Amino acid sequence: MNGRCVFAAACVSWLILWLQPVRSALESDMAVHMAMQMPILIALGVLLSIAARCHEPRWLAAADWLGIPGIVAVVLGTSIWMLPRALDQAISDSRIDLVKFVTLPLLVGIPLGLSWRRMPPLGRAFIWANFIPKLGAIGGLYLGAPTRLCAYYRLDQQVLAGGTLIAVAIALGMTWFAAAFVGWTPSCAKQPPSRSASVKGTQPGLQGRSAA
C-alpha cells in the first residue's frame, strides 16, 4: 500500500471516529473510551508516520536522537489523556475533545511511529517495562477507588475500565514474556540478530540508525 493510500485511509478513519454518533458511542463507556478509542487515535498517527516516513525532514530525524524526544512526547501525551479530569473534559466540551483528536494522532502517534525505529532494543524494552506496570497500576487505581473519579462515568463503568486496563497489561506482559524468553519477536520490534539471514526483509530505519 503506498503512502497516499495510507494517508487517505487514516484521514477517513479519523473523520468517521469524529462523527457525533460514533464519538458519543465510543465515549459513553469508560473502558471503550480508554482502551479502544484512544489507542485507535494513536494507531492512526502511527499509520500517518508510516505514510510520511520518506518525507521526514532530515533535521527532525537527526534531532530525534535514538528516538528519545519522540518517546518522551509519547509518554507525556498519554499520561495527560489518562487523567480522569481529561476524560471528563473530553466528554463535556467538544473543543477539548477536538484537542484530544488532534494531539493523540499527531503528538503521540506520529512520534511513536517515527521514534520507535530509532530506539535501541534496550530502550524499547525499558519503555515496555515501564508502560506495562503503569497501565496495571492505573487499572488497579480505577478498580479499587471507592468513589467515582469521573463525573461522567458510573462506578461500575470505572471498575470495568480498571479491569480492562489490567487485562491489557497482563496480555502485553505475557506477550513480552514470550517475546523475551521464548524467542518470538513481534514484527515491529525485529532486530537484526546474528541470524538475520533467515529474517525476511530488513527495516530501513535500522539501516539508517547503524549508519548514524
Place this chain on the structure above:
Amino acid sequence: MTRGFPVLLALVLSAGTAGLAFETDGFRVVTSVGARQLSVERAPQPLPEDARLVDQEGTPFTLDAYKGRPVLVDFIYTRCPTICGLRGDDFADVLRLITAGGSDASIDLLSISFDPADDREALQLYGERFGAKAPHWRIAAPADARTRTVLLQSFGIVAMPDGMGGFVHNDAVYVVDAHGRLARILDPDGPAQLAAAVLEVAAP
C-alpha cells in the same frame, strides 16, 4: 547526536510538563470535581441569582432571597434510595448542631431536585421525611427546564440515568456565601464538618 537533539528534547519536555501541569492545576488535582473545588475555594463564583425555584409549599422564590446569609445547598431527587437520604439526615443534624451550639449565625438549607419527575407532593413528602420546613430548609425544584439546566451548570452538577430508573449524581454539598456566591464545594463528611464549613464562610 546533533545540536537539534537538546533543543527538541527541551521543547518536548517543557510542552509536555506544561500540559500536565495545566491539566492538573499545578499537580494538585486529577479529577474534574477536585479542580472545581480548588477554583471555587480560591475565588468564589457568582451564581444565577434570578434563577426561579418553587419550594415544597408551592412558594416561588429566587436564589437572591438568600442574600445576607450563607446557605448549604445539596442536589437531590426524591426517589433516591441511597446518598440523598444520608444527606437529608446530615442536613437535619446541621440545623440542630448550629442551634445547640448557641451560634447566632443564621444559615439556611436548600435541597434542589434535579429530577423533572419531582412534583410538589414529592418535594413535600421528602421534606417531611427529614423534618424540613420552609423557608429555613426548602426542598425546591427549578421552575422550568431552562432554569434547571442553568442551575445544574452553575453548580457543576452532572446527573446521569443509572440504568435502574434513578440517577448517578455528584454528592457534594455546596456552600453559598452571604453575597450569593458559590464559596465551597465539600465532600460531605458528617454534619459537624458541614456546620463548621458554613460557619467559617459566615464569619466576616
